[in-house]
Amino acid sequence: MKTLRGLFLLLLAVFSVSCIPHKDTLYFVNKSMALDSLQVVKEMQKPYRVQINDILTIRVKALDQDNVRILNPIDSPNLNMTSGEKSYYDGFTVDAHGNIRMPTLGTINVLGYTTEEIEKLLETKLLSEQFKATANIFVTVKLAGMRFTVMGEVGSPGTKTLFQEQVNIFEAIANSGEIPVTGNKKEVLIVRQYPQGQKVHHIDLNDTAVMQSPFYYIQPNDIIYVKPLRQKTWGTGETFMQNVATVATLLSLVTTSILLFNRL
Known part of the structure; x- marks a missing residue:
């Protein structure tokens, strides 16, 4: 019985650690104020400046x-061509030097300019x-x-x-x-392109303060990576009932094994 009790406590400890907290599955958690307080959130959006490989x-x-x-x-x-395909063929791609080429106007540098x-x-x-000027x-x-x-x-x-003109995260x-449920909303990575190279930024989608982040609005060619929670690598259930079923199955298997061993 002591063995079963110890095994049960061990499984219970694993169960408690493997559960994904409810608060980690939410968006817009107000971490700095009372939950019923009124929040005025200012979105920080600077005008986008054209980068290399953008299509205008x-x-x-x-x-x-x-x-x-x-x-x-x-x-x-070609009526079957999508809007993205039309933009690729008809648009003006910013080359590695930050230039576009237009008919009659020639090469124009647009790197770092707003639209x-x-x-x-x-x-x-x-x-x-x-x-x-009269040509309007x-x-x-x-x-x-x-x-x-x-x-x-x-x-x-x-x-x-x-x-669309702007897209938030x-x-x-x-x-x-x-x-x-297995995604880590607290640590989302954004790989962003800059003239000097690429940088990796971290944002917390679990916190309402993300709307004040300079990375709240994405930019063209951003790479967004959502990390998995540790619970996924453990192979446990995603919900409370799944974990209960897992623990019950393991406990039943071990108990049956012990009983069969004792009969030998």
Whole structure:
């Protein structure tokens, strides 16, 4: 009986350690204030500055559209082409030197510029070299979708592209199949591209303070990695009842083995 009691206590200890705490499965946990307090969270979003390998979609409009036709992409006859594929073929890719090449305008450096700054740059260049102010030149520059990669403990890992101006980390995760119970929401890594190379940043999705982080909004070509919790490597159940069933099965197996051994 002492052996069974000791074994039961051991299994109980393993069970308690292997359980995934409920608080670790949540988002937006207020760790700094009372749970019922009113929070005013300021989202920190700086204007995105164009990096190498970004793809820009550029449209030029004028009173006489025929005069700017060469600057605009031609509609593809391939109706099966996706929006991402059209952007790849019709957009302007920022090369390793931070330049794009446009018809009649030649090579233009856009590295480190915002899309608004590129619009003004192109308008000024067109008006000074090819058109008069009466042409009413109007330029729009956008990123050809927000492309990012999600890896690790998510329902649908892979590279995604969302066609919107800005995407926060929760939207990126939601579009990647959500984080399962075995995913570590407290330590999510973001690998971000900078002119001098790549850097790894850590964010805690379990804390509401993440919305004040400079990494709350993702950037094009970000790599998001969700680590697994230690409980996954232990092979225990994900829920309370699964752990109960595991302990009960192990206890039954060991008890049966002991009883059979004692009969010999």
